Amino acid sequence: MSNAFKQFYRFYSETNFNESMKRGIAMKIGFIGVGNMAQALIHGMRIEHAEWQLFGFDIYAPSLERAAANDGLIALSSAAEVIEKVDIVVLAIKPQQYDGLLKEISSSIRKEQIIVTIAIGFDIARTQSYFAEPMKIVRAMPNTPALIGQGVTGVSFSEAVTDAEHDAARTMFASCGTVVDITEAEFNIFGAVAGSLPAYVYIMTEALADAAVQYGLGRAASYEIISQAISGSAAMVNATNMHPAQLKDQVCSPNGTTIAAVDALEREGFRHALMAAVQACMTRTKELDK
Ligand SMILES: NC(=O)C1=CN([C@@H]2O[C@H](COP(=O)(O)OP(=O)(O)OC[C@H]3O[C@@H](n4cnc5c(N)ncnc54)[C@H](O)[C@@H]3O)[C@@H](O)[C@H]2O)C=CC1
Numbered sequence: 001m002s003n004a005f006k007q008f009y010r011f012y013s014e015t016n017f018n019e020s021m022k023r024g025i026a027m028k029i030g031f032i033g034v035g036n037m038a039q040a041l042i043h044g045m046r047i048e049h050a051e052w053q054l055f056g057f058d059i060y061a062p063s064l065e066r067a068a069a070n071d072g073l074i075a076l077s078s079a080a081e082v083i084e085k086v087d088i089v090v091l092a093i094k095p096q097q098y099d100g101l102l103k104e105i106s107s108s109i110r111k112e113q114i115i116v117t118i119a120i121g122f123d124i125a126r127t128q129s130y131f132a133e134p135m136k137i138v139r140a141m142p143n144t145p146a147l148i149g150q151g152v153t154g155v156s157f158s159e160a161v162t163d164a165e166h167d168a169a170r171t172m173f174a175s176c177g178t179v180v181d182i183t184e185a186e187f188n189i190f191g192a193v194a195g196s197l198p199a200y201v202y203i204m205t206e207a208l209a210d211a212a213v214q215y216g217l218g219r220a221a222s223y224e225i226i227s228q229a230i231s232g233s234a235a236m237v238n239a240t241n242m243h244p245a246q247l248k249d250q251v252c253s254p255n256g257t258t259i260a261a262v263d264a265l266e267r268e269g270f271r272h273a274l275m276a277a278v279q280a281c282m283t284r285t286k287e288l289d290k
């Protein structure tokens, strides 16, 4: 197991879902694929809804065992078994694996079940094309902060999904953070600025911590200080509703230190680096969307 993986599970195991048990409808949700994204969703859901029945199957048994031990996931031995037991089936495998899985399960999924896709580049029509009848498809794009209930998930629905089922799907993702209704046309860019964004922020955190360590701050303290500064700054954008440039201006004293840093960021192409990252994401999404 890699160190990153171990750390992920250290957090994952330390949070006791029984302490935050809440009441609600006992949804039956099944995950096919219990990797990084599914584990974050399962943990987020479990924290909010101890009464939900969460089932899962993964070809990699240790992932299933861990989710069973930590979050009460009911581990099953095949995708077919998951489909048999649940109301909502979440396909949480890689986009490249969707074709094989959809072919395998298309005859066993029932019309009344809700299929949730979270793969980048997989639109509703593409999922529907594996089925003879109109299916209830929820297309969703979550992100990994779902693990701590601070994710953001974009959702769209096929026509067969009823209003009550829209609410059920929104409730499911709301247990992991914010839910935003988006159009199918917005999914790719949503993936680039929300689904992938945690990776950009982690690189920024690591780079800033390297600089802090260079100037004598401890490694652990650097991560704690920088991550709090990032989350506080991000929260200000929503809480104050001020333009990000105004918030930036409040930090920049005339002839001060921050404006010197801003000058260096602009010279190094910080804005362009971020825009280029999003453009690269969009290009790769198009390649997967075939
Ligand atoms: N990781 C992320 O931050 C995000 C991922 N997504 C989407 O979530 C999906 C899953 O991504 P990750 O969790 O990152 O990948 P992952 O590689 O961590 O997890 C995929 C899991 O599927 C399992 N698997 C593969 N074939 C299977 C099969 N036939 N039956 C059962 N299990 C099978 C693998 O063993 C693995 O545990 C992808 O489609 C991705 O586009 C969406 C938003 C964010």
Ligand SMILES: O=C(O)[C@@H]1CCC=N1
Pocket (backbone or CB within 6 Å): 120, 191, 195, 196
């Ligand atoms: O890198 C990926 O393909 C997935 C999609 C959004 C975030 N991670």
